[in-house]
Amino acid sequence: MKRPSVLNSIERKFILLIGDLLIVSASLNVLVNHAIDDEFTYTRLKLILFCLGFATYFFISYILDFYNLEKAAKRRIAVSQAFYIGSLIVFSIFIECVLVFDISFWRKPLLYFLFLTPSQLVLWRFLFSNIFRIVPVIKNVLYVYDDINSANLKEDTDAINGLDTSTFYKVKLTHRIGQMTPINKSYFASATEKIDTTIINIKNYDSLPKELENMVLESIIKGKEVISFTSFYENVYEAIPVKSQNESFFEILQLRNRKIRYLQRLFTVFINFFFSLFVGVIFMIFCPFVWLLNFLFNRGPLFYTQKRIGKHGKEFSIYKFRSMVVDAEKGGAAMAKKGDARVTPFGKILRMFRIDELPQVLSIIKGDMQFIGPRPERKVFVDKLNEITPFYNTRHLIKPGITGWAQVKYKYGQNLEDSIRKLEYDLYYIKNKSITLDLRIIFKTVTTVLFSRGV
Known part of the structure; x- marks a missing residue:
């Protein structure tokens, strides 16, 4: 049937x-x-x-x-x-x-x-x-992987099965390329009849066994879905899987000569000008009130200045309303986290409504940042993350931003693992940067501010 x-x-x-x-x-x-x-x-x-x-x-x-x-x-x-x-x-x-x-x-x-x-x-x-409790909504998946990706088998199959979000895919059958056990043709023939999608995650497509290649081609002829793991991940999660080894650095980002997109550039200039003006006015309105409340309830400097890594790896200064205690990093550099004890009561209010971010408009005016882009990170954490993943410096291909795809799609980063997950969204933004994607980020940022999501 x-x-x-x-x-x-x-x-x-x-x-x-x-x-x-x-x-x-x-x-x-x-x-x-x-x-x-x-x-x-x-x-x-x-x-x-x-x-x-x-x-x-x-x-x-x-x-x-x-x-x-x-x-x-x-x-x-x-x-x-x-x-x-x-x-x-x-x-x-x-x-x-x-x-x-x-x-x-x-x-x-x-x-x-x-x-x-x-x-x-x-x-x-x-x-x-x-x-859709009656109509089929789950796609049965054949997951093909090689020895290189075997270490990430559980993590990759969890991503396909949608443990992070609802993907409507379910791994029913897996096959590891490189195993000494030959392919059981009759078993695969019967199993693939129940398969809707084949997801391939291998380094070298020439290593695909001829029998399996014929089955994949037959699936395509029958109108079934056959995609790479990177394409699946990008389409479903709108991020790029940096831990997957099936694609090279150049293939993941598809780095190539492109025509200059004047409309995109004009839109970016307009967005930076409009929001610099809009946020700048709000910043000037809030500044005296924050100064007064800071003087009464949060004794210490009004602004917090810190060095961050920007475009092409160059350091620049960002400015925020101070939300932590004065000696917050006396024990060394540490990432902010949910329920951070270093955040003052008044600082929690500033963070809840993103008021502490308003002074960053000064960095946009100086040309160090733009409104939309990857979140700038500190050098000490950039160095650590570069040791973990070779893709991290790719974030510095464009100017950092106050808001971005990673900020609206993923929770507030609390550790290096969260930073790697956010990198997946940053790479997706760099690869697929467009006016439409920028507009989506703007709308999602409005949602984040209105409903006080995040730390």
């Missing part, structure tokens, strides 16, 4: 999005369909409400991570998110109607809209969370 095809994460997100948009558009259409007789006013109102409704929906859904499939699959979270975002949409539309239009003669459609839209989104999300 042929195994039913498995929808990938993009297809499932698309189905979820289409359902949401149909509900929102249908609700907006009902709101104005019988409210106004004049065709011109009707068209104008409909256009305004549709634009406002969809803009509100997309912004809030992105901020609240509304299309996280792992959350959408959990009924309680899916229902609560749907009700929350539905309520916000109808509230924004209601305010628009009250401020701009005379609603005295179409109260009934507005009342229907206010109550039915959240309910419809809740029912659709509840239905969606149950659909």
Whole structure:
């Protein structure tokens, strides 16, 4: 019996999005369909409400991570998110109607809209969370690896199985290239019938046994997924696996001559100028208040200055509002961690709302940093990390930033292991830097600040 095809994460997100948009558009259409007789006013109102409704929906859904499939699959979270975002949409539309239009003669459609839209989104999300309990969502994986990657077998299979996040993949069969045991053709033939995806993690593709190569080619002909481990990791986690040995340094980053991307550069200049101006104004407003509160509750210097490694490995100074005790590193350099005893009570408030980061705008103005980029690290930790992984200095290909892909995708780094994990996201950003990715970082940064995520 042929195994039913498995929808990938993009297809499932698309189905979820289409359902949401149909509900929102249908609700907006009902709101104005019988409210106004004049065709011109009707068209104008409909256009305004549709634009406002969809803009509100997309912004809030992105901020609240509304299309996280792992959350959408959990009924309680899916229902609560749907009700929350539905309520916000109808509230924004209601305010628009009250401020701009005379609603005295179409109260009934507005009342229907206010109550039915959240309910419809809740029912659709509840239905969606149950659909994929019936429709297959897990891809069975054949994982092929070599002797070089055998040391990381458990870590790599855990990544495929999604112990860090929901990947919708499950390793059902593994095969190690280089073993003396010959391939059991009949066993593989029967096993691969149940396999949806083959993930290959080997240093030299010439070492792939002919029998296994034929099976992989047959899988491709049958329309099954065959990818390298690096491609899988990059697509699913939006990071690059620095511990995997299947790719060389040059292949991982795909270093090559590229055409100068003027639009990307102009966008970076605009972002740096706009946020330097915006953050600079906030910095000047907050500075006297922080100075006063620092004088009362956090005696010592207002600013904290530290040397960090920037572009091309050059050192520069960063500036922050001091959040730790004055002699925080009397015992030597140490990374900040969650619940760090060196952070003062007032410093915890500064860190919670990221106020301590505001003076870093001075480094952007000086040209040492940009708004988006890898987080600058201290030389003592850079030297240690360079000994652990040869890829760490790659972070210094571009200017460091106040916020970045690693900051919004991974928890606050507390040790060298966390720094290596964050390096995976930094390499992904350097390799895939684009306007779209920068915009995603900006929106996720807003979420981080608003909900006080991290240390």
